[in-house]
Amino acid sequence: MEDAQSISDQCGVSSCDFNQAPSFESQSFRVRGSLARALYRKQQHDDFLSNFDKRKWYQCDLSEVPSSLASKFVQLDPDQDTLDFLEESEKKSDWILTQMWHSLAKLFLGWFMTQTSINGWLQRGSMFVLSQSHFRKILRVEETWSSGSLLDLGAGDGGVTAHMAPLFKKTYATDVSPTMKSLLQKQGYEVLDVDNWYIDKKFDVISCLNLLDRCDEPLKMLDQIGGSLATDGRVLMAIVLPFSVYVESSPDHKPKESLQIKGSSFEKQVESIVKNVLEPANFEIVSWSRVPYLCEGDLQQSYYWLDDSIFVLKKRHTD
Template sequence: MENGHCFSDSCVNTISNSPPTTSLTFRPKGSLARALLEKQKHDEFLDAFDKRTWYQCNFSLLSTSLATKFVQLHPDEDTLQFLKQSEKKSDWVFTQVWHSLIKLVFGLFMTQTSINGWLRRGSMFVISHQQFKQLLLPSAFDHTWKSETLLDLGAGDGEVTAQLAPSFKKVYVTEVSKTMRSLLEMKGYEVLEIDNWHVDRKYDFISCLNLIDRCDTPLELLQQIRHSLNPNGVVLLAVVLPFSAYVEYGSPDHKPKELLPIKGPDFEQQVESVVRDVLNPNGFEVISWSRVPYLCEGDLQQSYYWLDDAIFLLRLKSI
């Protein structure tokens, strides 16, 4: 589920870059004043940061077969709008202080995902609708392409689902968090039970975004996706790299029962491992893929956070 990556200290991966520290002649008194000064420094760093680097790959580290399937994306209007909105929300100081207090108290007995759902905060952004259509182009789908059914697994608050939904006539979703399920129902999506979405149903398109590193049995999940896909169906799968498994629900030590054999010292070599060691053995082949930022709304520390996502358009391997 998208919101399973809480971008907090409880997750392995939190923030991709931090601004350099500088000496200050003025040091404000009070923790809130110091926090606001630090946030200003972080946001200045983010303003100057070249966001095109989020989408770049080192092709010299990729096999020819994967390099030729890479689709170059860029920070488009919807992506920049998400960043602007995140900056605006992050500047609501008293709201952010309230959120911090609620997280501190409710975190004793609620998951980060459920707290975010209750507060209506922490929305994620993976890929815009326009970027999604660009990823479809190598499959000979044109910009008018529309399909019957989408199943979005682990849909979180539905904000990421909303970027895909215009290309489908019917949208189904799954989600573990009860608060997030309520939000999804309010947005008009049909919420399926996590235990039987794959029973007696077939889908034209299944999205599984940032879920295989956040579920207890990712190999079982991939097989369920494979058997629930129509013969000519397509899968959109995203995974945070470097890979780090963390199970928010049902695992006391937050470790999954099934470990994925993803290895490699850098992003590109881990992409190769995802395809070679996980996707191909489980019956999928890559149509196209790209590198995108996995964005999250920020807080009093900075306006937004990101992790590096590899996103794949997949089909069933021909036998």
């Protein structure tokens, strides 16, 4: 049975606990056997999730942010693609033997592979951030909209990229994991080197989803993104809140550069991101929203989630 830390590890966000259903330890009877207990708790968790109002994932108290920022909020909701991902996660979570194999393989592979590469090799722990419909809505574009090039930084297994890629003539991607890069190439994306993707290309849209809290030099990355946008290009950026950093490649898992994100609530941290991170990096907010950062589940429950702030940005050109 995996604990909360190992579940977070499987999703590549080891310093953040994914949101879980409430504990159901107090029962009128005791279920014997570790597997039986695990399956019983999973049933309780999944019953809670099936009745949970998923619209709450997208709610924001706009009274807590300045009116200039509140006016740019785009309300999203759980659409059919989101519900399909959850349904597929529930099916996979019920594959008992597969889940047991994943747990055993993870213990062995963890000695010589990163968690990200293990996930890619096992093809487990896929993520969902937003659907194609969500993507269009937050970009404020028509249903017939399309564009030239997309770069998805830190694309992982390409599951999230796949929702955006059909809208572009050419899709590029990066990832540090050799396993993930192989998966991306098999899907037809051109994989660029993580150290020089920004040198000689311009992109119409750059997506940077849940990456700033995972990379060693987030301020440098913001500068590279700004310099790699085509004229009138857009950035799609997601940041998990509450903000918590974890650099997988660093011995102490701490970054070289820190982002000054403060606030006691989701809304106050959004305001801090805009004021202390994005505006100093010469980005202007086009729109923003709140979405769940979803991850496929395991023997404990069918799926997990983090709270994601998501922004559409354009470069603010200074004289």
